[in-house]
Amino acid sequence: MKTNKKKKLSGCKDKGSSGRKKLSGCKRAGKTSANFSPRSADMTPKTFFIKTFGCQMNVRDSELIAGNLLSKGYKIVDSPEEADVLLFNTCSVRQHAEDKTWSEIGRYKSRPRSTVHGPLIIGLVGCMAEYHKYGAFKKSEYIDFVCGPNNIAAIPFLIEAAKKTDNKGMAVGQRQRDEFIYNTNFQNTADKSFIVITEGCNNFCSYCVVPLVRGIERSRHHEDILKEIKDLVSKGIKEITLLGQNVNSYISPQSTVHSPQSKVTFIELLKMVNEVEGLESFTFMTSHPKDASTELFKAMARLDKCAKYLHLPIQSGSDRILKLMNRKYTAKEFLNNIDEYKKIVNAKLSTDIIVGFPTESKKDFLATKKLLEMVKFDNAYIFKYSVRAHTQAATLKDDVSLKEKQRRHKILLDLQRKNSKIKK
Ligand code: SAH
Numbered sequence: 001m002k003t004n005k006k007k008k009l010s011g012c013k014d015k016g017s018s019g020r021k022k023l024s025g026c027k028r029a030g031k032t033s034a035n036f037s038p039r040s041a042d043m044t045p046k047t048f049f050i051k052t053f054g055c056q057m058n059v060r061d062s063e064l065i066a067g068n069l070l071s072k073g074y075k076i077v078d079s080p081e082e083a084d085v086l087l088f089n090t091c092s093v094r095q096h097a098e099d100k101t102w103s104e105i106g107r108y109k110s111r112p113r114s115t116v117h118g119p120l121i122i123g124l125v126g127c128m129a130e131y132h133k134y135g136a137f138k139k140s141e142y143i144d145f146v147c148g149p150n151n152i153a154a155i156p157f158l159i160e161a162a163k164k165t166d167n168k169g170m171a172v173g174q175r176q177r178d179e180f181i182y183n184t185n186f187q188n189t190a191d192k193s194f195i196v197i198t199e200g201c202n203n204f205c206s207y208c209v210v211p212l213v214r215g216i217e218r219s220r221h222h223e224d225i226l227k228e229i230k231d232l233v234s235k236g237i238k239e240i241t242l243l244g245q246n247v248n249s250y251i252s253p254q255s256t257v258h259s260p261q262s263k264v265t266f267i268e269l270l271k272m273v274n275e276v277e278g279l280e281s282f283t284f285m286t287s288h289p290k291d292a293s294t295e296l297f298k299a300m301a302r303l304d305k306c307a308k309y310l311h312l313p314i315q316s317g318s319d320r321i322l323k324l325m326n327r328k329y330t331a332k333e334f335l336n337n338i339d340e341y342k343k344i345v346n347a348k349l350s351t352d353i354i355v356g357f358p359t360e361s362k363k364d365f366l367a368t369k370k371l372l373e374m375v376k377f378d379n380a381y382i383f384k385y386s387v388r389a390h391t392q393a394a395t396l397k398d399d400v401s402l403k404e405k406q407r408r409h410k411i412l413l414d415l416q417r418k419n420s421k422i423k424k
């Protein structure tokens, strides 16, 4: 899944804050502060700004957070300077993503700690919050609370608590989200929307932090998903993207209040989405090569509203590396899958690749390069391996030097640029 550059909720930079004088009396107490010290008795923070990092899942989560806050009387503003509450919805997938966030938060050093409505409140939300938990407060004294992705419904309470006390707030841990959070009615764009169909991931690719921060996979009930889509369509949405870390393994939960015996697979869900009146087109991401089947491709070809585009991350062309990555397919199986896709759907294809995974030799790298030359993806997102603590791959030595990772990264980028041009 590519990281998203579109940030309407959060596109503004922190301009002009440097050089401002810190107001005295607003400095936060440390985590050990036991005193209940009201920070503002009756001044309610009224405005908020969300800066979003990371993938489409986070873009959608920021909308859900915004919708929930708007329903509680907060106002969204266009720049961080106007905000009483600043939320950073963050990504942990690579160290670089984290570094960007820490440096962004660092920019608030010189910002006055008070706003017209009371003290400035800063919340670290999303994957970094879950990854660092209490450790985040040690990294930045400016953070008032941390809130993991599965607990975003708690944000209004965390803000309220932060208003009343200098103690740090925390809402982390794995849980299925309450369904109401998906119905808070805020859209960044008028005609397109992301729809979360699964939360979390069960694949545990050895390099990946996502299962650790988003938890094990949970599918939303298909009736809830369809209701959300219909509501959005009634408000003018024409195109949707169904989101999940591995959408192919979607399975509607059985035995719920909605329909006690239901069991709906991903392909069945696609058929249902195709029938939503007024919806013009839909797509989905991300598919896992081990689960993307001929049946799926047939459904894509048959369903008239399904956009003919597939994102299928290969990660590496070397079977040895794929095994170490715990990807559960070989390069040959991936190529067979793509042949089927081309035969049946014959449409656009993109992928993700990691270079410099531990022990990746020149031969392994050349296998990836060869695969890229053969397949000629319309688009490829190429990443340098980044060690993530607590993952399985973190037990392996990060033995490909940064210089070599950069070299391999550039070779593949140049190759992909050429491929993309040929495709156009
Ligand atoms: N579930 C999706 C998205 C995962 S994150 C999927 O499986 O495709 C998006 C991409 O980030 C991954 O596909 C992978 O290429 C890359 N990525 C994940 N962890 C990484 C790490 N530790 N270092 C470098 N790239 C990583």
Ligand code: SF4
Pocket: 201, 202, 203, 204, 205, 208, 209, 210, 211, 245, 246, 288
């Ligand atoms: Fe991470 Fe693998 Fe799950 Fe994608 S499928 S989120 S790469 S563990």
Ligand code: F3S
Pocket: 053, 054, 055, 056, 057, 058, 090, 091, 092, 093, 126, 127, 209, 210, 213, 214
């Ligand atoms: Fe997405 Fe980054 Fe979290 S890729 S799921 S925001 S770690």
